[in-house]
Amino acid sequence: DAMVIQNPRYQVTQFGKPVTLSCSQTLNHNVMYWYQQKSSQAPKLLFHYYDKDFNNEADTPDNFQSRRPNTSFCFLDIRSPGLGDAAMYLCATSSSASGSSEQYFGPGTRLTVT
C-alpha cells in the first residue's frame, strides 16, 4: 500500500543534543510538509517543499532545519532541542498544493527532550 512512513515513532533526546527525524513516502507526491503538534493544539506548519522548492514558515525557529534529498525522503533536523520542542512531529504529503488535494499524514514521531 502507498503510504507515508516516519521513523522513529518515538525519540528521546537530551537537551541541546541534535536529533534528526525522517519521513519517506511511496505516493510519489510532489509536496511534503513537516508539522509540529502539541497536546490539544492545532498542527503548526514548520516547512513545506514543492518538489525541491523549500518554503520556511516565518515563525519557524532557526533551530529547525529540513532537507529533501529526493522525492521520497524528507528530514527534520533539530539542532539544539529545548524542552519546549517536545511534541509530536507529523510529516504529510499531497499530490499538489492547490484546491482539493488532501494531505496524507505519517504516523508521527513523538519527541521527548530530557
Place this chain on the structure above:
Amino acid sequence: GQNIDQPTEMTATEGAIVQINCTYQTSGFNGLFWYQQHAGEAPTFLSYNVLDGLEEKGRFSSFLSRSKGYSYLLLKELQMKDSASYLCAGKDSNYQLIWGAGTKLIIKP
C-alpha cells in the same frame, strides 16, 4: 488575521447524532477540510467542501456556508470508535491549511 474556531470538547451517546461546528476566517478561500485524529495518531482525511451545501459520505456529512464562514461535520449513528478529535482546516489564498485546535468528541455508551 486567519483563524479557525471550533469547540474544545463535545460529548454524545452511542447511536446518536452529533454536529461539530467550525467558523473560519482566512485570507482568501480554497476549501474547508475535516480530519479525524485518534489520540496519539496522525490525522486522517474525512471531507472537503469548496462550494456551499452538504456533502454526504456514509455516516459522515459536511456542510459549508461561504457567506457565513461556517462549516459543520455531522456524524450519525455514533459508534465508540468515533471517539477522537475532529480538526477543521481552511485553505487560504496561498493554498496553506489553517488548522483549528480540534474538537475532542467523547462517546458514551
